[in-house]
Amino acid sequence: MIDSLPGYAGSRPVRVGNLADQQVQLDVFGPVVELVAHLAQATGRVRDVDWQLVTAMASAVSQRWFEPDHGIWEERDVPRHHVYSKVMCWVTLDRAVKIAEAYGREADPSWVPLRDQISQDVVKNGWHPDVQAFTTAYEGSDLDAASLHVGLSGLIDPSDERFQATVTAIEAELRSGSTVYRYRRDDGLPGDEGGFHLCAAWLIESYLLIGRRTEAEELFQQIVDTAGPTGLLSEEYDPIAERSLGNHPQAYSHLGLIRCAQLLSA
Known part of the structure; x- marks a missing residue:
């Protein structure tokens, strides 16, 4: 931080760099896989490279969805089980399954039950x-x-x-x-x-x-x-x-x- 200088309109603190590279954000997979789904719908096909990306992200979600994270807003606080992050993990698997069904790709058999598990987890623990x-x-x-x-x-x-x-x-x-x-x-x-x-x-x-x-x-x-x-x-x-x-x-x-x-x- 630069303590001697104010930011715009006196904003403080002025920081150098960004701590996001040291944070965990499990929401990032969902929007990317959804983008692939929209692209496939627009072009009528799924490129091999795009499907490889989808499967890699679905695999990452399968391994880490249950972890707490820092959330979409990159808060400088202890990780929590953010509802939005869990929802985006669900989106990753849901869209991956739908892409596979629509374009003749092979979905991992674990995706559907895990998608349902995440949904149940969000509904049970996210609603107050x-x-x-x-x-x-x-x-x-x-x-x-x-x-x-x-x-x-x-x-x-x-x-x-x-x-x-x-x-x-x-x-x-x-x-x-x-x-x-x-x-x-x-x-x-x-x-x-x-x-x-x-x-x-x-x-x-x-x-x-x-x-x-x-x-x-x-x-x-x-x-x-x-x-x-x-x-x-x-x-x-x-x-x-x-x-x-x-x-x-x-x-x-x-x-x-x-x-x-x-x-x-x-």
């Missing part, structure tokens, strides 16, 4: 009745916008009352006007951060899945309005000061917005 939501991790009652993927991924049906309750809980605790915070818990860093446009996009998609189209359209327009004259979105948005924060422009903010635009226009 006292909070009426799927929480950040098996340990604790704090909320995280990433847990919306329990329904967004298809692990549970969007009509499931537990997913609808999770949407309501995250909306109540993490949404602030045009943005949605990743979480509200103490992450060991001083000060407050803004909401994440990507998290707002997840909430829009969740609204659509549970039949709340009006709220989805309203939040979508609010995100668009934060772009300003450049038409570009930052990583975060401060709803109090009404200013952009974080990386600018941020690719995944735009990807989230584009996906929501596609869903709303369907």
